[in-house]
Amino acid sequence: MAQGGLNNASSERRPIPNPNGKFVDSFARRQRIAQHRKSLPIASVERRLMEEVRKNDTLIIVGETGSGKTTQIPQFLFNAGFCREGKTIGVTQPRRVAAVTVAKRVAEECAVDLGQKVGYSIRFDDVTSGSTRIKYMTDGLLLREALLDPYLARYSVIIVDEAHERTVHTDVLLGLLKNVQIARSKSIGCQNTENNKPKNGMLLEKENGIQNSSFLKHDRGRMFPPLKLIIMSASLDARVFSDYFGGAKAVHVQGRQFPVDIFYTHHPEPDYLDATLITVFQIHLEEGPGDVLVFLTGQEEIESVERLIKERVQQLPENSRKLVTVPIFSSLPSEQQMRVFAPTPAGYRKVILATNIAETSVTIPGIKYVIDPGLVKARSYDPKKGLESLIIVPISKAQALQRSGRAGREGPGKCFRLYPESEFEKLEDSTKPEIKRCNLANVILQLKALGVDDIIGFDFIEKPSRSAIIKSLEQLFLLGALTDECKLSDPVGRQMSRLPLDPIYSKALILANEFKCLEEMLITVSMLSVESIFYAPRDKLDEARAAMKCFSSPEGDHLTLINVYRASNEFMEKRNLSFGKEKADKILRKWCKENFINSRSLRHARDIHSQIRRHVEQMGLHIASCGDDVLLFRRCLAASFFLNAALKQPEGTYRALASGQAVQIHPSSLLFQTKPECIIYNELVQTNHKYIRNVSRIDYLWLTELAPQFYSLQS
DNA sequence: GAGCACTGC
Numbered sequence: 195m196a197q198g199g200l201n202n203a204s205s206e207r208r209p210i211p212n213p214n215g216k217f218v219d220s221f222a223r224r225q226r227i228a229q230h231r232k233s234l235p236i237a238s239v240e241r242r243l244m245e246e247v248r249k250n251d252t253l254i255i256v257g258e259t260g261s262g263k264t265t266q267i268p269q270f271l272f273n274a275g276f277c278r279e280g281k282t283i284g285v286t287q288p289r290r291v292a293a294v295t296v297a298k299r300v301a302e303e304c305a306v307d308l309g310q311k312v313g314y315s316i317r318f319d320d321v322t323s324g325s326t327r328i329k330y331m332t333d334g335l336l337l338r339e340a341l342l343d344p345y346l347a348r349y350s351v352i353i354v355d356e357a358h359e360r361t362v363h364t365d366v367l368l369g370l371l372k373n374v375q376i377a378r379s380k381s382i383g384c385q386n387t388e389n390n391k392p393k394n395g396m397l398l399e400k401e402n403g404i405q406n407s408s409f410l411k412h413d414r415g416r417m418f419p420p421l422k423l424i425i426m427s428a429s430l431d432a433r434v435f436s437d438y439f440g441g442a443k444a445v446h447v448q449g450r451q452f453p454v455d456i457f458y459t460h461h462p463e464p465d466y467l468d469a470t471l472i473t474v475f476q477i478h479l480e481e482g483p484g485d486v487l488v489f490l491t492g493q494e495e496i497e498s499v500e501r502l503i504k505e506r507v508q509q510l511p512e513n514s515r516k517l518v519t520v521p522i523f524s525s526l527p528s529e530q531q532m533r534v535f536a537p538t539p540a541g542y543r544k545v546i547l548a549t550n551i552a553e554t555s556v557t558i559p560g561i562k563y564v565i566d567p568g569l570v571k572a573r574s575y576d577p578k579k580g581l582e583s584l585i586i587v588p589i590s591k592a593q594a595l596q597r598s599g600r601a602g603r604e605g606p607g608k609c610f611r612l613y614p615e616s617e618f619e620k621l622e623d624s625t626k627p628e629i630k631r632c633n634l635a636n637v638i639l640q641l642k643a644l645g646v647d648d649i650i651g652f653d654f655i656e657k658p659s660r661s662a663i664i665k666s667l668e669q670l671f672l673l674g675a676l677t678d679e680c681k682l683s684d685p686v687g688r689q690m691s692r693l694p695l696d697p698i699y700s701k702a703l704i705l706a707n708e709f710k711c712l713e714e715m716l717i718t719v720s721m722l723s724v725e726s727i728f729y730a731p732r733d734k735l736d737e738a739r740a741a742m743k744c745f746s747s748p749e750g751d752h753l754t755l756i757n758v759y760r761a762s763n764e765f766m767e768k769r770n771l772s773f774g775k776e777k778a779d780k781i782l783r784k785w786c787k788e789n790f791i792n793s794r795s796l797r798h799a800r801d802i803h804s805q806i807r808r809h810v811e812q813m814g815l816h817i818a819s820c821g822d823d824v825l826l827f828r829r830c831l832a833a834s835f836f837l838n839a840a841l842k843q844p845e846g847t848y849r850a851l852a853s854g855q856a857v858q859i860h861p862s863s864l865l866f867q868t869k870p871e872c873i874i875y876n877e878l879v880q881t882n883h884k885y886i887r888n889v890s891r892i893d894y895l896w897l898t899e900l901a902p903q904f905y906s907l908q909s
Numbered sequence: 910g911a912g913c914a915c916t917g918c
Contacts, residue, residue, distance in 0.1 A: 289915060319915050334917045342918065363916065492913060525912060550914050571913035584913060628915090636917090694917040726912065802917090809918085814918040881911075 196908060216539055219384070225305050234262030235448040244274040245446070247351075251375065252423040252442040254432045258449025259599055261290045263426055264292075264355055265300050267327045271351055272311075277327040281350035284335040289555060290316045290359045297321070297330040317694070318801045333363040337370065343347040344410055345381075346374055350681065351422040358429035358592065359554070360627035360656075366637055367483075368655050370644065371423055372439065377410040377416040409646045429592055438655045448515065454564075458537040458615040466567040467495065469612045472500055472566050477542055478517055479510075481608070484562025485544040489597055491571040491586050496521045497732065503545065516542040522556065523549040525725060528794055534558050553596055557603070564609040566594060568617070574631045577662040578668075579853050583880035588617075592624040597814060627656050632667035634658055635697045640674060642682040643691035662764075672837060673701045674905055693809055695719060703810055703836035709830040711820035712810065714756055718831075720803035721755035722876050722888055727799070727861075728862065729792040740791040745789075746864050749824060750873070750890030754830055755863055757802075762796055829900065832892040835874040836901035840886065841894065842871050848886070850878070851897075852904075860885040872897075 203680035231237060231889065236257070246253055257263035268283050276283060287293045297314035313322035314330040322329055333354065340346060355363055362606060366888050374470060399824055423436045425442075463469040477486055488495050500519045507517050522534050540545040540562065544557060550570055570589045575582050590598070594611065601607025604848035611618065629637070638649050646652050649663055670676045675687035675697060682688055690700040699719040706715030721727060730738035745761060747753035765785055769778045779797075785795035810817065820826045832839070839856060846869055848857050855876060863886075872894040875886035898905045 315918090320918090332916065334915095337916045351911095359915090361915065368914090404916090494911085524914065553914080555914070573913070692918085730911090805918090860912090862912080866910075879912090883911095885911080887912095 195721070217491065221533060224305060231262075231266065231303060234266060235260070235450050236262045236266050239447065240266075241271050241474075243447075244270055244641045246443065246445060247271065247274070247276075247422060247424065251379070251420055252425070252444050254435045254439075254442055254444035255424060255426045255447060256429070256432045257447040258427060259450060260450035260603075261447045265303065266295050267353065267424065267426075269300065269304065272328055276350050278350075280348075281419075282326065282348050283328050283351045283353070284336060284346075284349045285328070285330045285353040285355060286336050286364075286367065287330060288333055288356050288364060290319075290332055291555070292356075293330040294319075297328075300328060300330075318805065321790050333361065333367050337363060337367055337640060339371055341640070341691070344644060345378060345418055346371075346421065347418060348420065350419065351424065353424040353426060354428045356428070356554075357425045358427040359623065360625070360629075362628045362632060362637060365627055365629045365655055366640065368425070368435075368438065371421070372653065373408040373410055375421045376420045377408040378421045380408070381418045402707065404827060409644070410651075428596075434655065438448055451605045452604070453469055454598050454602040454607045454609050454894065456598060457608065457610045458618065459612055460614060461613060461840060462617060463567075463612050466569065466612050467499060467502075470499060470565055470567055471506065473610050473612065474503060475506065475510075477563050477565075477610075478545075479514060481563065483543065484607070485546065485558075486536060486563040486565060487546045487548060487558065487561045487600055488565040489552065489567065489570075490547055490549060491569050492549060493523050496523060496549070499547055517545060517874055519545045519547060520543050521547045522551060524551050525729075526762055527729065527792065531556075533677070534890070542676045552600065553593065553700060558600075559604065561603065562599050562605065564598055564607065566609060566611065567612045568594065568621075572625075572631075575633055575662070576725060577633070577659070579664040579855055580665070581853075581878055581880055581884065585880075588621055590622045590625045591618065592844070593607060594618065594621065609760065614657070617847070629654070629658050630656060630662075634670075636664055637667050638663070638666050639670060639682075639687070639691045639697050642676070642686065643672075647681065670697060673697060675701070689813055693806065695723060695806065698835065698837070699723065702830070703806070703815070705834050706830050707810075707815040709820070709826060709833070710816075710818045711823075711827045711830050712815060712817045713819040714827050715830060715834075716803060716807060716810065716817065717756050717759045718752050720799045720806060722752075723757055723802050724795045724798045725792070726862070727755060727758060727791055727795050729790050732864070733791070741788075741790040742864075748868070748891075749825075749828060750865050750870075751863055751888045752890045753824065753827070756889075758789075758791065758796075761789075762791075762800075763780040783887060828890060828892055829896055831890055832875055832896040833900040835876060837905055838875045838886075839892070839897055840873050840875060842869060842873075850886075855884060857884045857886050859889055860887040863887060863889045865889045866893065 197540050235483045252300060257265060268285055268545055271283050293314045293316050297312055298308055301308040301312040306312055309321040309323055310325050313326040315322050315335055316332050317335060351764060356363060402560060410545060411833060436444050437441050474486060474488065488498060500521055502520050508810055509517050520533050522531055534546050552558060568589055569586050571584050572584060572587050573584055598609035601609050650660060668677065675690050677683050682691065686704060687702060690697055693700040699722065702715050702719055703712065706712040728742055745754050745757040747757060762782065766782055767777060769781050783793045838854050839851045841851060843849055850857050869893040872892050874892050876888040878884065878886050
């Protein structure tokens, strides 16, 4: 309402109230915004850029941080007429927060209500309407949209932002968009005018001898205007994208960053944690005011460095002790994460000890110094063993650049790389795209649902290994999602592809419908789909253990998760009657804290639960409960997760039946000490050991009975 | 005896 007011009052200088009761001089505010927009580096090239978009169906825009490309280009396109005839400009982001904050900013710049001309759409939160013309969204969400509208007919332009990050979603999306573009340019056929002749979509591909066909069936009944694609990347190397889009033109837009001095060590540091400590104190004692951001690889490292800093601070002279440390990593409860944004007390220096979360996801103000040991904990995937691992590896040059850039956002800064320059030169240019290091079951299921039959032949920007594709095809076949001819099965495969879940969880829901325990399985897969539900800080481990006992089931982690969910539900239902939603949320957070439950994870699970419930109801599945018949539910777990069954070995470790690997139950599991004979699990990750998590007890004989397609072959 | 970072009509 207040923003509508801003709109109407634009010609008056009278301050008007906003919902917070503060007064805003709308005229001055709009002037300030206009001035800011004009000052952005990108403002001076608006005409040239729009010219390029008109001439090229695909354009690569390389823009450094601070160029304003994400907020400005969609507005340029709108003003240039790309939303005529009700068409929409879609802008994808890899992260939800980015989609929301940028949309808010652009709505403000346009002086419109969010959700009208400018809106955003992310999972669980759609703030768009029929009049939305500039739509920010996550790339995963656009992929989901494509399942319903394969030609992405409502969009005239799609901008893929942060493409250099090369998330799985971005890579699949680029492959899809390339096909949509070809299909749409064909659909208009001889209708082409000189202006919208598909340049690199069709003609150049022919010239380059690249296959000029799309998996999308030619829909002769429908006409589509060509789809304009803009790939935005912060990477110095636009060639990958340009090559992929048949030699598409790349333009460079200047950024606005303050200079950052880079310092290297003379020799490699044998102990980077010690080197980190020394550098922290060097900065603290010798450099001017400004906060320090340290990139570490994980929680354990952060906690031990924090302890060491606190110890050493005490050894300094009294007047040099004004140093505070603040940790931040993803599994930290949000209230504690927020501490990085709290202003540093006067005269103090803040040292932020962060994981990769501070590289892109969280921007912390006030950073003048960055310490970069050059390492990151990264996920890798061995398709042959179906084993994920978290290992510490050197970062890429692009990551090093991104990290040092964090020191130059508000003024000139310094970055201390704890390795020699010669080592920097040896780093990979960019991080290996995620699609080459993850399980592909979900990607393949999506592509199959979109009509891509030949996955191995699919034109990926970077092809995953043949063995990874085959392993995931095999897994989907074993789950019944694919037919003998490797086509999507109907209805099982089709239903699975509609559910925004890991395929193995989607299948579990379909089976649970037959087992008449869908209510329990719905809760289970929602809880399994989020980060750890239990939160056990090191210093309160015993208390946390005791709290977990209240929910625990002797059968294992799955029923325990159900108990937690139901307890929270009961708690909420009681409170919701007497309090408003916000108050009830606050009380739930308190309940979580008392019970050592991560409230962010639980809320996320509740969101997933309601979304998936809508889906399965639409599919016509029946949400029945098995009541006290725990045996039935465990049989359903066995039928669903038979690929992840393990048998106890004499030494107390387990042997995973599908791969033959030796694995161990993770210490956070309820069954860590019980060690039943036969179990199923949901996650296998190698850290210090090959750990399995989310474990439940089953009966060995159920496997041959319930999954004969797999276990009769084995014996 | 232990948890990089994101994300999904």
